[in-house]
Amino acid sequence: MKSRFSVIALLAGVVTSAALAREPVEPLVVPQDTDTQKVELGRQLFFDPRLSRSGFISCNSCHNLSMGGSDNLPSSIGHGWHEGPINSPTVLNSRFSIAQFWDGRAADLKEQAGGPIANPGEMAFTHDLAVDVIASIPGYVERIEAIYGDDAVSIERLTDSIAEFERTLVTPDSPFDRWLQGEADAVNSDVLAGYELFKTTGCLGCHNGPALGGTMFQKVGLLKPYETTNSAQGRLAVTGQESDRMVFKVPTLRNVELTYPYFHDGSVQTLEEAVDLMGQIQLGRQYSEQEIDQLVAFLKSLTGEQPNFPLPQLPPSAPDTPRPSPFGP
Numbered sequence: 001m002k003s004r005f006s007v008i009a010l011l012a013g014v015v016t017s018a019a020l021a022r023e024p025v026e027p028l029v030v031p032q033d034t035d036t037q038k039v040e041l042g043r044q045l046f047f048d049p050r051l052s053r054s055g056f057i058s059c060n061s062c063h064n065l066s067m068g069g070s071d072n073l074p075s076s077i078g079h080g081w082h083e084g085p086i087n088s089p090t091v092l093n094s095r096f097s098i099a100q101f102w103d104g105r106a107a108d109l110k111e112q113a114g115g116p117i118a119n120p121g122e123m124a125f126t127h128d129l130a131v132d133v134i135a136s137i138p139g140y141v142e143r144i145e146a147i148y149g150d151d152a153v154s155i156e157r158l159t160d161s162i163a164e165f166e167r168t169l170v171t172p173d174s175p176f177d178r179w180l181q182g183e184a185d186a187v188n189s190d191v192l193a194g195y196e197l198f199k200t201t202g203c204l205g206c207h208n209g210p211a212l213g214g215t216m217f218q219k220v221g222l223l224k225p226y227e228t229t230n231s232a233q234g235r236l237a238v239t240g241q242e243s244d245r246m247v248f249k250v251p252t253l254r255n256v257e258l259t260y261p262y263f264h265d266g267s268v269q270t271l272e273e274a275v276d277l278m279g280q281i282q283l284g285r286q287y288s289e290q291e292i293d294q295l296v297a298f299l300k301s302l303t304g305e306q307p308n309f310p311l312p313q314l315p316p317s318a319p320d321t322p323r324p325s326p327f328g329p
């Protein structure tokens with residue numbers, strides 16, 4: 001009896017994995033590989049505006065975790081209401097990307113996290129000042145000692161913890177993922193028709209991997225130029241190679257319903273327009289209105305469970321904490 005059971009169980013297992021294996025997209029799984037203490041510190045730092053010169057701008061200002069990890073603006077507002085050069089990408093599922101930033105100039109999340117703090121147009125601080133501020137706050141120093149074994153505060157440790165927190169920002173259980181896992185009525189027929197178009201007409205060639213994006217760099221405007229007034233030239237700025245002009249990291253399409261406006265210049269407001277444009281400039285294809293609606297239905301089915309944690313409480317400043325400069329240069 002026992003052996004018969006296990007044969008059936010085994011067969012069922014084979015059938016399930018075979019059914020899954022036929023789909024080129026895999027359901028998102030939250031990796032359980034993060035250090036809880038670092039995650040907690042990183043979460044506090046992500047929300048802490050004291051890492052900015054003004055004392056007002058945190059990572060969450062531009063990567064708002066209540067809005068899909070983005071700011072829903074064409075380009076971000078930095079220190080002194082400075083107009084940012086490029087659209088803020090979501091931080092959700094960014095751990096799955098081959099590199100960070102639109103042009104991939106940071107190798108990983110840790111390297112990336114140092115950038116905005118010291119960027120004059122973003123948080124406008126310096127790493128030394130950020131370290132001084134955190135080192136002056138007893139609540140932070142205690143945490144750092146508990147995690148790293150001594151109380152030395154360094155930009156290295158701060159970015160390490162921020163990156164660890166970001167690695168937890170994974171959004172599983174979207175309707176599409178539930179369908180992939182066998183819940184037949186998790187999505188409707190428009191979503192499935194859109195998924196079919198996504199696979200058979202070429203979107204998946206670029207938007208693939210666990211995040212449906214982030215696995216490669218591609219030229220925007222492959223078959224027809226991408227028209228923009230934005231001066232960003234993509235990976236050309238990183239490699240200096242002419243062939244990398246207008247080559248950007250393929251963005252994730254998970255939660256894309258939440259992260260408008262679209263493209264590196266934030267010039268496109270709706271998913272319908274974005275899909276229509278992708279068809280024309282990347283695939284040389286004019287989708288019908290119905291096809292666009294189906295593709296958009298598919299994209300909307302990729303909205304997963306959003307980050308869900310108690311709002312982090314930040315330790316108070318001490319008398320010797322360097323003061324913020326909200327209205328200075």
Ligand code: HEC
Pocket residue numbers: 046057058059060061062063076077078079084086087088089090091094097099100101102103109112113114116117121122123162166
């Ligand atoms: C003033 C707005 C602003 C602030 C503040 C800000 N960011 Fe960003 N972030 C951006 C913009 C804009 C980009 C894209 C820049 C580029 O690609 O050149 C970006 C890119 C990123 C990326 C790369 C995502 C990807 O898919 O390539 C990550 C991760 C990120 N930021 C995390 C952070 C963290 C962590 C902080 C806080 C230490 C932070 N950001 C602060 C605006 C901001």
Ligand code: HEC
Pocket residue numbers: 198202203204205206207217218219220222248249250251252253256259261262263264265271274275278279282283295
């Ligand atoms: C040849 C590669 C390629 C193909 C094929 C392709 N894309 Fe893209 N896609 C990109 C790149 C690169 C970007 C970023 C371009 C930019 O912002 O300048 C992008 C951006 C997008 C965006 C905007 C995402 C955001 O957060 O701003 C959407 C939506 C999108 N693609 C959907 C699709 C769909 C749907 C298809 C099929 C109809 C498709 N793409 C086909 C490479 C591709």
